[in-house]
Amino acid sequence: MKIVLLSGRTTKQGVTAEIGKTSDDYLQNVAVIQLNPTLMEQMGAKDGDTVEVQTAHGSAVVMCHKSDIGENMGFIPYGPWANLLIGTETQGTGMPDSKGVEAELKKTDKNVESVDELLARIVEGRK
Amino acid sequence: MIHEDVVCPFCGCLCDDIAVTTEDNMITDVKNGCAISKSKFMNHHLNLLESALVDNMKVSLDEAVGRAVEILTNADNPLIYGLSSTECEAQRHAIHLAELLGATIDQTASVCHGPTILGTQDAGCVKCTLGEVKNRADLIIYWGCNPAEAHIRHFRRYSVFPEGLFRKSKKEREVVVVDVRNTASARIATTFLQIAPGTDFETISLMRAYLKGKGDALPDEFKNLVERMKRCEFGIMFFGLGLTMSRGKHLNVDAALRLVRDLNEYTKFSITPMRGHYNVAGAGSTMAWITGYPFAVNFSMGYPVSNPGEFSAVDVLARKECDAALIIASDPVANFPAESWKHLADIPTIVMDPKVSLTSRIAKVSIPVATAGIEAEGTAYRMDGIPLRLKKVVDTTRLSDAAVLSRMIEKVRA
């Protein structure tokens, strides 16, 4: 399923980041993607199921939630999971393309990676 | 004890009416703040960096500062990054340190409203204060931003709902939201206009052309909006990362700034970026008054040179150009593209933060500091450029960012 990926702030993301970015609350509210119910139905995904999002830059497993967003879009709150999916090219501005990235979406049985698992995967053996 | 009129150190609204109750040096209640503000004040003591760390081993603060200075002075091209969630005094010291080290220094605007700064350098900006908006604006446009979730009290304090001098309530104001998705903010608007992702530039440019009598291709609802913009008595456009992070970036902002400038041939119209972190506007101002440039500055020549794309943090990390990093009041591992985390893990990274952050998890040196605006006072700039004084409501034995940075400066000079 092809979508355009958007990212942004949510109140819950702000509230839970202030509790702590390693907290489960943060993961539950940030490792998520908001999708249109019709799109979720087409994918056979229910609210709370995990989906794998793949872009040219990387992939992330996140929980999906219904929202009244457009059918060709997905919204992930700012945070490490959204950042797995964007590249470092800034076209000379300093700003990566954080909104409007094309992504491929599929239902998965994989679990959402915790912050520690993410860090291990990306920076393993480097520290 | 109740501390009145405390400034909230979370977002660029910098609400200055928070009442914080403390008992035995603990915050027990927060009034007037939004959900995020409450969470920041009430949870400021959770997930703290308990001790200074070097290679994950507990050390004294002095040792950690000493190690940090050793790393920074031995580096050929250190990067100093962050600054937006601390106060201006600390920012000033960080810039001074960068100058002494010949370092690159960048602040978080480079991944939020950096393109706004670039657009403004190009086109200029018709500005006003949030007080003027509250008292005068009869047409309020939010473009590519979602204050209902990100700047929660913006509607209530500054734009849609407050009782102003000449506009008394929402009834006397028209509120338009333009966005690519139907957000919580769109539901508060009198008019919601949805556009396709990545079409901000063409929409705004066509609006500008229509204003000059040439925009036939502009959809009718936007023609109608331009007419209303011309007719209003005092218009304001607030815009967010919908413009700066999408295709076009600074060109989107440039177009919006020029549209607003052109509207002033018909009426009074202003434009204000919805700055995210509470003192990111201060980081830009402090850097600009000291170095001449608001972000992406390099001191390796002995004088400041600025070039976004070259000296901006994401680019410096992606090209692996820095060989040490000092991160102040920011969490690039949570906020930067994952590819750039790798270099931060490869080089010795030093983190100054009150809390455990994702960046502190991969850092070589972690230095716990007081939370500015809760445990340390200082100055911060609101999104409209108004400086306000942050208060200290609880005591701590931790040093402020400014105090730690001045210790570093002393050691570098010694």
Ligand code: SF4
């Ligand atoms: S709107 Fe922003 S500044 Fe105001 S209370 Fe909420 S988080 Fe704090």
